[in-house]
Amino acid sequence: MGNKLSGKDLIKLGFPQNNAINIALGQISRYRKRDKKETILQEAKQVLLFPEKYMGHGTWGKVAEGLIKPVEVRMHQLRTHRVPFEIFGENEIDELAKRQLYDSLKLPIAVQGALMPDAHAGYGLPIGGVLATDNAVIPYGVGVDIGCRMSLSIFDFPATYLKGRGFQLRNILKENTAFGLYETHKSRADHEIFSHAAFQEIPLLKSLKDKAYKQLGSSGGGNHFVEFGIVDLYEDRSDWKLSKGSYLAVLSHSGSRGLGANIAKHYTYLAQKQCPLPKQVQHLAWLDLDTHDGQEYWTAMNLAGDYAKACHDDIHRRLAKALGKRAVLTIENHHNFAWKEFVDGKECIVHRKGATPASEGVLGIIPGSMTAQGYIVEGKGNPLSLNSASHGAGRVKSRGECKDTISRSEMFADLENKGVELLGGSVDEAPMAYKDIQKVMRLQEELVSVLGSFTPKIVRMAK
Structure with missing residues (x-):
């Protein structure tokens, strides 16, 4: 018996000569190639005899599905x-972003869509796009940074706490945050x-767990940040344990790091294999939630969301410890995720790719820029x-345009003028790269009420 398992070996076991063999070989190659051939064949025989027992199994679940109810692979029009x-704020949104939404609205699984006023073009769904689908999830409708979210901690320190403590707070950020691909926490x-x-x-x-452990409490590159600033609460609320006024706060923006990126890559590949689409919309390939891969992605996506939290x-625990003070109030929300929600009385999968959940009474954070x-x-x-709002101001210049049109000296002059200190960062994220947050907020007055504001003062981003 040779060491490498082949389709002939599976046929000898009694596997039907159809796609079940290809699925089995694919799963074995991906997840069990280091195991002994005899061991794999013994397990494969059990799967063949009792496939219903293996439904949902990490390695053999997809094979069992192929034996019981194979996934139909066909070109979708x-x-x-x-x-x-x-569309909210249509005049402020670029045409490509609108076209991407229009394409998504023609998918056979689409139920309803919306575009937020901060929207701009992305891959698959536009950033700021919201799409409800029927029992199907689009990995690129969630995005690469699964569970990317905002988190705001408010401390019972007056805003004046910042005065004269710039050096101390800068060091707290430097010593207690980590950014980008290579920085991790020593402890x-x-x-x-x-x-x-x-x-x-x-x-x-399982293969990503060690990396996730190393990256816990770190932030990504790009527009991700951790910053000290001033929160102004506009009203008294009994559930906040804080009266209206100005307080020290920490705001962070980041997602699920390498864990989410690898989940997105893997399941997008599977979706595109199972769900062929015309070229212009291939990034909108979906996974049926009644399939093994659809259920597995749903589990992985939710885990990535929990990991992002x-x-x-x-991050906030480390900073609170360094400050020697517990946060009194935390407000947080995802803005790259999919939820099971009812739309016109029917349960749908609502994708928010760069959009803030805004169901009645739900709290969230909509950031501006590093100076806004x-x-x-x-x-x-x-x-x-679809009970959604913008997830920020939205880009008006691409990263490439920023590099071509904005100098670091111009960016730092603007920061100095606004009284903001920046640690790390690049011109990709210069304040001029973003839309006017005041205008964006005016365009969504029918979506959210404003309860307070956050003004950045000391910002840390990736180098």
Whole structure:
């Protein structure tokens, strides 16, 4: 018996001569290539005899599905008409972003869509795009940075606490935050997230666990940040334990790091294999939630979202410890994720790719730029926006345009003028790269109420 397992070996076991063999060989090559051939054949025989017992199994679940109810792979065509949609702030949104939304609205699985006023072009769904689908999830409708989110911690220190403590606060940020591909914390923290069963049961996640552990409490590059600033609360609320006024606060923006990026890459590849689409919309390939891969992605996506929250929790824990003060109030939200929500009485999958959940009474954070105010908001539950709002000001210049048209000296002059200190960062994220947040907020007054603001003062980003 040779060492390498082949399709002939599976046929000898009794496997039907169809795609089940290709699926089995693919799974074995991906997840079990270091195991002995005899061991694999013994397991494969059990899967063949009792496939229903292996449904949902990390390695053999997809093979069992292929034996019981194979996934139909066929070319999907776009509808000739769009499902209902609404665009907020249409005149402020580039044409490519609108075209990307229009394409998504013609998918056979589409139910309803919306575009937020900060929208700009992306891959698959535009950034700022919201799409409800019927029992299907689009990995690129969630985005590469799964669970990218905002987290705001407000401390019972008056805003004047910042005066004369710039040096101390800069050092706290330098010593207690980590950014980009290579920075990690010297003293690593553990977290209950790593005991999640999916890290053992799904082979892809098992392979990513060590990296996720190393990156816990760190932030990505690009527009991700951790910053000290001043929160102004506009009203008294009994549930906030703080009266209206100005306070010291920490705001962070980041996602699920390498864990989320690898999940997005892997399941997008699977979606595009299972769901062929016309070339212009191939990034909108979806996974049916009634399939093994669809269920596995849903589990992995939710784990990545929980991991992103764990990263923010660790960042804020470290900073609170350095300040010697516990946060009184935390407000947080995802803005790259998919949720099961009801749309017109029907349960759908609502993708928000760069959009803030804004169901009635739900709190969230909409940041501006490194010099512009961000806002604490409360959702109004507008069904036309699929209970969503913008996730920020939105880009008006691409990263390439920033490098071509903005100098570092110009960026730092603007920062100095606004009284903001920047640690790290690049011209890609210069304030001039973003839309006017005041205008964006005016364009979504029917989506959210503003309860307070956050003004950045000391900002840390990747170098």
